[in-house]
Amino acid sequence: MKYYWLKICIIVVLLGLLPGCYDKMYLEDATLILVLGFDIEEDRFIVYSSSPLFNKDAKKKTEEFYDDKPVSVRHSKNNFDTMSSGIPSAGKIQTILIGKKLLEHGNWFSMLDTLFRNAESSVNANVAVVNGPVSEVVYYHADDKPPLTLLLPKLISSSSKKNATLDTTLQEFHRQMYDQAMTPALPMIRKNTNLVAEGAALLNEQGKYVTSLDLQETTLLRVLQRNLTGVGSYTANVPESQAGQPNPIVQSKLSVDIAKLSVRIRTSYEHGRFIFNLRYKMKTRITERTFPFNTTMRKTQLQKQLDSLIQRDLMALIHKIQKNCIDPIGLGIIAQAYQYHAWKKVKDHWGDALSEADIRLSVKTEMLDSGVLQ
Amino acid sequence: MQKSKSIQITWLQFVLLIHGTQVGVGFLTLPRELAKVAGTDGWISIILGGVLSVVASLFIIHAMKRQPEATLFDLFNHYFGKWVGKTASVIFLFYLIGGSLAIIFSIVSILRIWLMPKTPDFMLILLLAVPTYMIVHHGIKMIGRYAELIFYFSLWIIILLAFPLNHSHWLYLLPFIKEGWMPILSATRLTILSYLGFEITFILYPFLMNKKKAVSAVIVANTLTMLFYILTTLVCFSYFSSLEILQYTWPTLSLLKVIRVQFLDRWDVIFLAMYMIVISVTWIVYMSLAVFGVKQLIPKSKPSITTVVILLITLALSLVLDLSHTQVTQMTRTMSNIGIVIAYVFPLCLWGYVKLLEGIRRNHGGDSS
Amino acid sequence: MSSQQQQRATISNNLSDNITQIKSLFQGSPDLVIREFIIQSIRKTAALVYLGGLTDKNSVNNNVLEPLMFQLNMNPTVSISHLITEDQWRAISAAILGGSSVLFVNGNAEASILDTQGWPQRSIEDPQIEASLKGAHQGFVETGSQNIALIRRYIPSTELKIKELRVGQRGATTVSIMYLGDVAQPEILDELVERIQKINVDAIINAGELGEFIEDNPYSPFPQFISTERPDSAASQILQGRYVMVVDGSPNVLIGPTTFVSFFQSIDDYSTRWLISSFIRVTRYFAFFIALFLPAIYIALISYNYVIIPVKLIISIGESRERVPFPPFAEAILMEITLEMLREAGIRLPAPIGQTVGIVGGIVIGQAAVQAGIVSNIMVIVVASTAIASFIIPNYDMGAAVRFLRFPMMIIASIFGIVGIAAGLMTLIIHLITLKSLDTPYGSPLAPVRFTDWKDTFIRAPLWIMKKRPVNAHPVQLERQDSPQPEENP
Incomplete structure (x- = not known):
């Protein structure tokens, strides 16, 4: 307790240095x-x-x-x-x-x-x-x-x-x-x-x-980005010929929810251009079908039809992206990871490189169910 | 010099003291520094740095083994004679105090930039001085307990690091060894700075209860640190794109800034406040070892008075110097460079010196018999 | 003092001399009774001396006076269980002061001390402060010997040792240290005895006073001894290898050495199913942090770090804060002090009025203060949760420490915001690490970390898992049981 006074002095000095509240800003x-x-x-x-x-x-x-x-x-x-x-x-x-x-x-x-x-x-x-x-x-x-x-x-x-x-x-x-x-x-x-x-x-x-x-394209962009949260809903115009009888009021629509998405992307670099091989596998659920169709009998046919519809739309989107020399999909990240040296050469103008790239796409859907209706 | 059982530390405390001293401000800045030199391959440099620091620690233990009860200060006197030994001890003391000051100033400057831009430094230092004083003068055993508890307390940081994983892009890490080994090797020089702290083995070794386990202890401690750094670095590298990470001074904090859970936003604020506690181990250990060293040099000195003096110096420095962030970085860099000499070069020299001395003695012994 | 200097050390064989001596010793004590009579059988004059209020009248009349005065056989016997002879004045006066009656016989240079104690005392009742759901419904009373008996009932073992010490120049209060001879660490006993012997006071009225003289750090807000009024928890602590100090005259006993976490254990934990009591324990630690930090966090969030609050909450807090004229710190201090006053007022009042105070304070003041715009809604919620949380801690002393500590926390939060809270937490951790109870670490099993003890720290593991006593008290015999896990029948 010899230093008692010293302790008290220090405490007093320290307290004196505490005017405080410099950064105070009340919420209100x-x-x-x-x-x-x-x-x-x-x-x-x-x-x-x-x-x-x-x-x-x-x-x-x-x-x-x-x-x-x-x-x-x-x-x-x-x-x-x-x-x-x-x-x-x-x-x-x-x-x-x-x-x-x-x-x-x-x-x-x-x-x-x-x-x-x-x-x-x-x-x-x-x-x-x-x-x-x-x-x-x-x-x-x-x-x-x-x-x-x-x-x-x-x-x-x-x-x-x-x-x-x-x-x-x-x-x-x-x-x-x-x-x-x-x-x-x-x-x-x-x-x-x-x-x-x-x-x-x-x-x-x-x-x-x-x-x-637009909204549909955005959903597809998220499919391409492999960035679907929850389920993505997709509605396709089914061509008249495939839908059976034409209906003037109600267009033939097929809506599905994409419940699960798995993607395999292969990339290679040949002859000065990148080649991307995108293979999408989707598990879908039918949420709407406005044309008559025998789902049980011709399920595979419907699946094939859906495959080609989705593939068509995805391909259209990819072409749009390539045409504009941009890469919102992030294919560049894949190229960077697997074809680093080729990518490094074009990294400053990746958009142009992608526009020349050969992007191949295949879609395979699997129908999980068709709701409570057949 | 026989250490009584009452101030011995357990294996775990020894490990966590070293680990706690190693994990400092580097945890916040390391990802950027690495990305700058080695890109996303920086994490390989961390492993290399870890191996180097284990090797250096082993050298320290080997050098200390001859005199298991003597601290570095005793060794200095023993090997180099009184005056050279004293000088070396004083230099080492200054290093310890400097290291502790550098850490305090760093965390204060980070706190100022992130949370309290208008609060003057000395206020924050004052705030930290009180708990620091309360533990530092209690000696090494208490520090061991503190390091141990704070380690468990710090485990939640790992959970926090899991939150950004939702948005990480692991492809950023590929391909491994993008640009060959040269950048990785040159980044190793950076990483060994982050392992500084194991040099306290010099002083802690005599206090370890079971000296036979010292080797496993330093290996575990350095590995723990390594895992911690690798985890952080990988999470940062996979979250930020390679050019973006260079933008952030403290990528780890910027990373935590994005965490948002239902009831609390802005985990960087919470994290930083709590990280202050985690990082306190570093400066507290350095400072209390310095206090211990002063006690060794001047047996009459009272630990509490020494602590107060060191803290007052810290406070005075913060009042006198206008500690800008660049200044603090400069100071940390200087301390790190001295640290490299003390932690990596000096053990090697000491070990060689001890071997040499032994060789001479053996020869002399052989001659006489 | 002067009368004591005059007195001789031993008694004489002359009865009247002795009576004069007694009278001068007990000058100014009108409650001293000196009953002179003739022992019929041996025809000698005798005197029975006792203090009126401290002796059992029935016992004196029926068991001492009646046989001596009326029995005619040669060896009259008093039917008193405990009888010793003594010739030292010091011991005799101590015995009289302790409630015994002393028999002087003319011609005999020794007096008989008869155990006729019988002072007014309370019957054994339910513990008042530490009520329990499933534990025993017996609380300690003010008589040390009874309290010892209450503990002995739980541990009928010859290994239950008692070390008796007297404390105080005037009071000479008996302090009995109870422990298990083959379990408790003798070094701690030596330390404890040494500390108690150093005490130099008039008297120890209460166990709490004793604690304050022998604790390790008088500046700490935390209790360093468990003070309990429950014999069952005292007994269970003895079984864990700790020391129980029974202070005569105090309905509380002190238990040491303690740890921080032991204040969060209640005897009920062990009689409730382990899952449920583990859950309750976790709740208690949570409550500890709420009680300590919630008002400070409120202040820090409102005045500094509001970025942490999610937007929806920030708008509703902002709206309720908008009318309040005080800064958050003043608002919080105002409400917290009001709460403390209400609590203190409630204790001193008889139970029915105490409830009224609670209702008036809690509902009326709280509601009115919000409506008048003096405090915000959120503040009332914060204060109320703090209060409830602080009462969840089973030990009163620990609860009081927490209630006290939240004020410094609030101050530091109002100066530094969340950084201040972190520094406060750091200071608290450091204090708990460096604090000791009878030279054992107070922070155990958290600092130093002792995982074996964690079975009874944050959770309460099934009893058949806890095969060892807590390490903290350094028990000599660590194993406490070896019961198998109850097997499931196929």
Whole structure:
């Protein structure tokens, strides 16, 4: 106890050094940016944001800001500070909306740098392309719907669960952008009367918009990506001749759920071009059949028909991709893994290399059941 | 010098002390550093580094074996005479203190960048100084227990690493040995930095209860560390694409940032706070060994006073120096380079010296008889 | 002191001398009874001396006075079970103070000490604080000898040794250390006896006082001895190789050496099915963390690290926080202190009123405070769960330690956020590792890790698996049983 006084002195000095609370920011004082939007309108770069209002009495649960002369994204965050009741915080961003116009402009990816550089900001946000002006979506408000800040993530995640669109988080997008062996693909939404998911937008290596896919194509893209979550539903137009009697009102449709997918991809490099051999095996369940057909008797025939239908559609999608010199499927990753030296030579322009590649595809389906009907 | 049973440590404590000291900030940065040099083949360098560090540890044990009850400080005096021995001891002490400071400053700078950008460094150091003081002056046995408990506490990190596996692309790892062996070998130099910490065997060895098991202990400890690093590195390499990983200063943290479960987002924040506890083993071990060393050099000194002095120096340094991240990295690098000399080169020299000395003695003995 | 200096060491054979001596010794004690009479058979004057309140009147009248005064045979006998003769004044006065009656016979230089103790005492009742569902319904009482008897009932073995010590200059309280002679580690006994002998106080009124004098770290918030009022748990601890200190006059006994985890074990665990009691044990540890960290986590999350909270929750918390005028720390401190006051108020009040306080405090204040916008809904939930969690810990002292410790945790969380909580946790772990109970590690079996003891730590393994005693108390004899696993009949 000789050093008792010393201990007390040290403790007192230490306590004196604790004015503390440097980083304190109360939740209720923060303006949580949940939706961040980027767009070009009238040739000006505009940043939008939408935040929840912490007020029980307020009828409208969100507040929106926009900044039409930002120097940078970071700068516009500071601008929002002057507009909002709280201090803007990027820690909980849920959705990042990007206008199609901005995408067509290209070279916009570096704008997002601050979102990755700041440790606080969330990289789990969904990135989505807006087909149309972003302002329409950000200012969308419907009394019978949850506020936009909650609606958007729900819209994207639920349609992505059905494989109708993609689920690209900011982190995933970052990976796709930096990966030389593939090109990014983003989900796309638009505002009609309501907000609707609308398939996917495909970008090239620089992040410039190239083409878009509809819902069915997006499902098939996910099949190609081997990235089906749960079951993927696929509906095919059955050619009249195969369906039997033509029906003018109800088109002959065959819908199946793809319950299980197994893929074997072989790749080789011959004569200066890559050869991909893709063999898809699917287990399917019939969910709809709008034409008469004897399923029990002619099951194999139906399976064969389905094989060729899926193969046709997949092939069409692959051709579309090849035509645009992009690779959202990630075939480059396979090429990199198995044909590294050949890939290394073309890695800086992989999209072009893929467009010249010989992609062979075979689909084999197996019908598990046909529902409760025959 | 006979160590009483009361301050001996068990085999497991010995293993986990070494392992705990090895796993430091490297765990957070290693994947990027490796990817930069060796691409996705970096994990092979980890194995090579592990083998090297096992070999170096074995040299340490061999050198210590002759005098099983003597610590490094005693050995210095024994082999090099009083003055050279004292100087060598002081250098070693400075290394221990420097290592401990480097780790504290690193974790503080990481905490500042990730969680508390506005909080001054000395506040965080003050916060860490209290628990550090509470355990450091209690001596080696308590440190052993702490390392042991914290190891079990740290196991959940492995579970956390399993979450990103859903989104990993194992194809990124193929093909193995992409660019030949040269990059892998040159990355080994990086990995051996991450194994630094086994040099505490120099001081811990006399305290080990069953000296015969020392060899298995260092092998297990280094292997544990190796597995831990390989796991992290593989998860990072398979999650990030090869160019992307170079973007992140701390890929492991960026990896954990994406984990989202139903009730908690942002596991990087939780992880980092808890990892502070895990990493505390490193600086606590270094510091308490330094305190022990001071006690050996100046038998009159009181461990608690020494601890307070070291902590006050740490605090003062953080007040005086404006510890930017680059500065801290520079400091860590310097300490690592000294560490390489102490942990890899010095054991070899010491072992050679001991052999030589023995040879001379034997010859002399042969002459006289 | 002066009267003691005058007195001689031994008694004389003159009765009146002795009576004068006694009177001067017990000056100012009107409850001292000196009954002078003639022993009929040997025709000698005698005096029976005792303290009125401490002796059993029936025993004195029927078993001592009646035979001596009226029996005519040559060797009158008193029908008292325990009788010793003594000639030292010091021992005699101690015996009188202890409730015995002393018989002086004229011409005899020795007095007989008759065991006629009978002071007012409580009958054995249900334990009040440590209620149990399936355990015994006997609690310790205020008489040391009775408490020893209660424990002996569970361990009728000659190996159950008792080491008796007297503590206190004035009180000379009997402290009996009970242990199993062939199991308990003798080094710990030596340490314990040494520490008790160092105590130099007037008197030890309560077991808790004794504990405070002999514990290893007086600055620690954690109890370093288990204090129990249940003979069955005391007996089971003795069987594990620990030492039980019975303090005369205290309805609690102290058990040592202890470990941190032993405060989470209850005697009920062993009489409930092992799966269920394992589940309850895990719940207790969970409750420990809730009680310790939940308010701190609330503060850290609201004022620093709200990014951790999922979006939906963040919006509802934000809405309920929006009306509250105080910062989260003030809000939490306000509610936690209110809770502590309610708890303290409830203890001191008679049971029926205590309940009213609970209702008024819990429901009325909580509800009204939320409606008035002083605290947020979430805060009330946090405080309520903390309170419930802190009462799940079976030991009162440990529960109190946890309730106390959450305040520093809250302070540190309000300064550093989640990093502060981590540092707090680290400090706590380090404190528990370095803490000792009678020089054995308090953190065992977690630090040092002893896996064999984990069978009775986080879970309660089936009894036939736990073949060894806990290592922590360093028992000399480690094996405690060798019962086979009950076999399933085909």
